[in-house]
Amino acid sequence: MDFLLYQNTIYFLLFAIASGIMLAIPSLRKGALGGNGGSISTKEAVQMANKSSALFIDIRSAEEFKNGSIPQARNIPMDELEQKVPSLPKNKPVILVCNMGRTAQKAAGILQKLNIEEVYVLSGGLSAWTQDGLPVKKHTATGGKK
The missing domain is CATH 3.40.250.10 (Rhodanese-like domain)
Structure with a gap:
């Protein structure tokens, strides 16, 4: 059961990182302009x-x-x-x-x-x-x- 929790935690962290990058891209693009x-x-x-x-x-x-x-x-x-x-x-x-x-x-x-x-x-x-x-x-x- 601990293994499932660990795997879910990894998925959650990957999702959070991907979301953060997607949110940052428009701001970075606007700043570049x-x-x-x-x-x-x-x-x-x-x-x-x-x-x-x-x-x-x-x-x-x-x-x-x-x-x-x-x-x-x-x-x-x-x-x-x-x-x-x-x-x-x-x-x-x-x-x-x-x-x-x-x-x-x-x-x-x-x-x-x-x-x-x-x-x-x-x-x-x-x-x-x-x-x-x-x-x-x-x-x-x-x-x-x-």
């Missing part, structure tokens, strides 16, 4: 924007931005990023957007060095956003010559 310039999907980006008022920063050129962007995105071209970081809110997550996601990875490193804590990169960039059928806003020049 937050502040590390981790990539997030378009779905995760939309959820983050809705839940925590994440700020979309489009680092493409002003011309590319004008031709189409995420509707609530703010355009800060890559070459102006360092100068404009002080104007970014410190208490909101920042989601960086470029065409495909590669340039945004470099921008994430810059923001982290300048103490922006929650920095994410939109995986696949604006291309993934449009492929997923999400809205894109075209900007028109206002007040210019006709």
